[in-house]
Amino acid sequence: MQRYTYEPLPPSHIRLLTISTGENDQLYATIRPVPFDEKNPPTYSALSYVWGTAGFTTAMKCNGNTVLYITPTLDEALRNVATLLRDRESIWVDQICINQQDLEERSQQVGMMTGIYQCASKTLAYLGPPTPTTALAIDLIRRVGTIARKMAGEIFLQDREERNRGLASLMTKEEISIEESEKLGISFRDLASWDALIEFYDRPWYERIWIVQEMLPSRSGFVIVGTLSVSWESVKGAALWHFFKAGAVPKRHKPSVRGIELTANMDLPWDWRVGVGCVKELAGRRVMPTFRWELSRLLAMFRRRKATDPKDKVYALLGLSEFDLGMGYFTIDYAKDVKTIFTDTARAILKGDSDRKKPNLDIILQARRTTCKCEVDAEPQAGEWPSWVPDWRQHSGTGCTWGIGEDFEEWHDEHAAGKHVEELSDIASNPFALVTRGVVLGRAVYVSPYRHFSDMAQQGRMREARDEFLGMVSSYPTGQDVDIAFAMTMVGGVLPKSITDRGHTDRWYVDNYLNCIDILSMPNGTTEEDQLRDTKVIEYWLAGFEDSWYQIAQNAYCERRWYVLDTNHVGLGNHRMQQGDVVAKLVGLSMPCVLRPLANGKDYQFIGEAYCHGEMAGLGKGVPPGVDIPAKHSLQKIVIV
Structure with missing residues (x-):
């Protein structure tokens, strides 16, 4: 039987498929292209699942007389979700509806994915086969989810103040007593049910970077295990409630996947929103507003999530960011290598957009390197990667197994990114160099061995x-x-x-x-x-x-070293700091940083963030347009490679 051959998609089209099973449990699919207009979308469901690592080894009959090879995990998912689809109901599945061998089509279709999931009548998230405790878990998730919804109201209320009031009570850390849990009808003494709930969230699906874009925009979501299902609203609500309220539940098992925390983590703060777009009534349902969030924050928040292709650490989040609202600094292009994509992303973020946000150099703070090998997907060798470009393949920029090596948040200066930043983007002869301006505060004459x-x-x-x-x-x-x-x-x-x-x-x-x-x-x-x-x-x-x-002391002095400069300044520098490094203030960066002078005497390597006592105000703070930075500091050109 011939393999299925993809025909090129016309502009503004997607593919949809219908599935059925026949003799010998054979899976059949019909694939067809359809016009896609977010204002008047076709009717379909969308699938969210785990690709797995087995490769395209399972045959599926397609369009009558051809065969398409898919991953075993997708084959399993389609067989189970078919029971939830109406007869001849269409479904969108990335692995089938996008020609994965055509990088140009893949790039174009991935750019449409937020709209695809947002316009789907429902999103079906398939987690895998059931276990003996799945039914028990779903029963408890529904009960806990109901309690969470009563506390928080609608998770996606359009009124910010109304939503925040509800979530404030749900997302306040407190320990519910056993007696209180029994009054709520979710007794902490029912250890079998709570163990089952934890097991339900202990699945690889929760670690995927793509579920952020697949589930957050969805109008209606269902989480499926085998043929059992529960609403995404209940799954998310139960995770939030467990994370903030269920400290008294005995921790009898350590999950391999922190699914509860990862799910709770998907409640994005509205303070990060950009834009006020809103989808009107679709299929007669009130839907979630199409707010977008700052890409730099999304990249930091979700960098621990996994992606089969590291390029998706960026591309999976673009549709939820301000870059989906027409900020065309770069486009999705799978033909580019990871280094180029991450560099283009960092440069686009630091340039900003005068109509929507201030340019900001703080994205380079995500480029600090970790010391914990267990938190690294891939570690580039020295000189192979621009030191100022974050490597989002790393799970964490903190570099600490304790999980507390945090930014100096108290010193983030919202005024530091001023008008001067837009002048920093000189394109050097090296396309991977960052040209900016700043002040060198001093050279390190002492660096502590304690980090x-x-x-x-x-x-x-x-x-x-x-x-x-x-x-x-x-x-x-x-x-x-x-x-x-x-x-x-x-x-x-x-x-x-x-x-x-x-x-x-x-x-x-x-x-x-x-x-x-x-x-x-x-x-x-x-x-x-x-x-x-x-x-x-x-x-x-x-x-x-x-x-x-x-x-506070542990957070400030974690994966850092105290240092003394030749100017007698004292501070805390990134753990990779060495004697001879300099501490500098860069225009547009909200805190000082550690730079390492290179042998050529001109360029620097970015090492990481720094606290310098008495020198924490940003260079752009309080500087009105058209007014020069005070003469206390003489700015110099700084090239970081």
Whole structure:
């Protein structure tokens, strides 16, 4: 039997198929092209599933007398979802409806996928075959999902304030007691049902990058396991409720896929929205507004998700971003290599668009490299990858297995990305170079060997580090006391509310934090010594040294090293920082960064973010259009490769 041959698609067309089974359980399909207009779409469902790694090995009869080879996972999915389709109902399936061998068609059709899923009458997400506990899980998911919906209201309410009020109660971390769970009809004592629920979310489908674009725009979604199904609204609501409320449920099994967290993570903050487009009534149903989100935030939020083709780490999110609203800096092109695609993406984001958003250099902060090999899909060799371009094949930019190496969020300066950024995009002779302007604050003359706050605290090295700094620096450039500058650096310049709300000053904090750390790091001793230690710990706790203080310190000083510049500035730099690196402020970047001078004496390599005490204001802060940056800093051309 001949293989099915794809005919070129006319402009603004998609393919749809109908499926049926015949003798010997043979799967049959009819494929046909149809015009596609989002304002007047055809009637069809869309499929979401896991491709798998087995290859195109399963034959499916197609259009009467030809055969098309598909993956075994798709064959299984089609056989099961067929029971949920009406007779002769059309369905859209990427693997079949897109000619995967035609890169030009693939690029064009992927650009339409958000609209395809948004216009589908329903999206069917097939997770795989059932287990003995699937029915039990679905029953609990429906009950928990109902409770979540009552708390949050409609998940996609168009009124932002109304939606936020509902979600605020659902997405507040609190531990529901066993007694409360029983009153709700979802007893935490029913361990079999809760184990089944966790198992339901422990499937590879939840890790896919594509489900973000497939499920978020959908008007109606159903999650299918075998022939059993439950609404996507219930699956999402149950995940949110479990993540924020079910801390009292015993953790008896460790899932291999963090499906509950990944599903809860798909509730995108409306504060990130761009644009106000809205699809009108489709098929008589009220639908979700077609808001888009900033691509830089989407890339950061979903970078842990998996993609068979690494190019899809970008392409799977474009349709949900501002780039789907006509910001034509680049188009989807699978013929390009990963390095070029990621570079084009980063450059398009940092250029921005004057009509919709300010240009912003902060995208390069996602380019910091990890030290945890378990979090890397692919690690480029030195010199093979532009140092300023994020490698979104890496699962995380934090580089910490603890999951707490976070940005210096408190110092993000929304005014830092000013009018001057639009002048930074000089195209160098090297197409992978970034040409910008900035100020070098100084060169590192000392870099600490410790890259975690807890390493120093638990080993009793914090006081030693403080004394070492005082021995190097006798006066601080800002005029602040040297010991205060060091202490504030260790917490990223921000004291917790538990300290400030009690009216404590920076000086009070500096006079007490080392004693608190010494007590916390004391080893176990005699009963009397332990009792004395516990008494002191309580005293410091009541004074303001609560868990929030230690967490702030861990977040600030995680996968970073404290350093001293030749200008006597102290700070925290990316864990890859070395002696001889420089700390610089770049126009349009909301915080300082670490750069490594190259041997040619002209170019730099981007190393990562930095906190520099007393120098955290962005270069563009408060600068009105047409007004030069204050002369405190003399800007120089900086080329990053």
